[in-house]
Each structure stands twice: as C-alpha cells, then as structure tokens.
Amino acid sequence: MSTNHAISALISSINNAGAVKKSTINLPFNNIVGGVLKILLDEGFIASYDVYEERPNVKFVRIALKYVKGKHSIQEFKVVSTPGKRIYSSSQTLLPYYDSLGFYIFSTSKGIVTDNVARQLNVGGEILCKVF
Numbered sequence: 001m002s003t004n005h006a007i008s009a010l011i012s013s014i015n016n017a018g019a020v021k022k023s024t025i026n027l028p029f030n031n032i033v034g035g036v037l038k039i040l041l042d043e044g045f046i047a048s049y050d051v052y053e054e055r056p057n058v059k060f061v062r063i064a065l066k067y068v069k070g071k072h073s074i075q076e077f078k079v080v081s082t083p084g085k086r087i088y089s090s091s092q093t094l095l096p097y098y099d100s101l102g103f104y105i106f107s108t109s110k111g112i113v114t115d116n117v118a119r120q121l122n123v124g125g126e127i128l129c130k131v132f
Contacts, residue, residue: 035112
C-alpha cells in the first residue's frame with residue numbers, strides 16, 4: 001500500500017467514524033500514519049492511539065476518537081496530495097489555513113510536521129492533508 005493510500009484510508013475512516021459517532025477505529029499502521037496520528041494527538045483532535053501487532057510483523061493502530069459536546073472534534077480532514085497529483089510547497093509560500101485555526105500536515109526532510117513547524121524549521125515538502 002503506498003503512503004498516500006494509507007493516508008487516504010486514515011482520513012476517510014476517521015471522517016466516517018466521526019459521522020456515525022464511533023468511539024474507536026482500527027487501521028493498518030505504518031510510519032507515515034503514525035506521524036499524522038502523533039500530530040492529531042498533540043493538537044487535540046483525537047483522544048489517543050495505540051499500536052499493536054496482530055501477527056508478527058503486521059502492525060495495526062487503534063484510534064480513540066474525540067468528541068466535544070457530542071460533535072466530532074475534526075470538522076474538516078481532507079487529502080491534499082494524491083498519488084496522481086503530488087502537491088509541494090515551500091514554507092514561505094503557504095498561506096495559513098482557516099486563518100491559523102486549521103493546519104496543513106507536511107512530509108518534509110525533518111519528518112511529518114505541521115505547517116507552523118515547517119515555517120519554524122524553514123523547510124518545505126509535500127502537503128499530505130489539511131485539518132480543521
């Protein structure tokens with residue numbers, strides 16, 4: 001499974017589970033998904049996540065979703081870069097998302113980071129997704 005397909009599966013699963021108010025979801029795990037989940041946890045959009053092995057060398061992640069006053073904490077979670085059309089940006093040319101209420105998640109040479117961290121590190125990269 002390519003990286004962007006894993007991110008697309010993560011995004012659609014979180015959006016669908018939030019729409020029907022599920023408390024947890026299970027997905028295949030890789031390092032890119034782990035980086036995105038770490039950012040979502042740090043920014044307060046998910047409650048927690050736990051990586052486990054179902055069989056040797058086959059990892060999955062259990063994600064506990066977060067709800068605020070009965071509504072899913074993630075209002076908008078979309079893929080930006082797709083396997084057919086990669087979107088790259090430098091840290092200086094990217095405008096803030098929703099006037100800095102939302103953020104972009106970048107894949108950079110320094111790892112998976114938000115747009116604010118990319119500006120601080122002065123690095124650009126592929127825009128994986130956007131969150132609000």
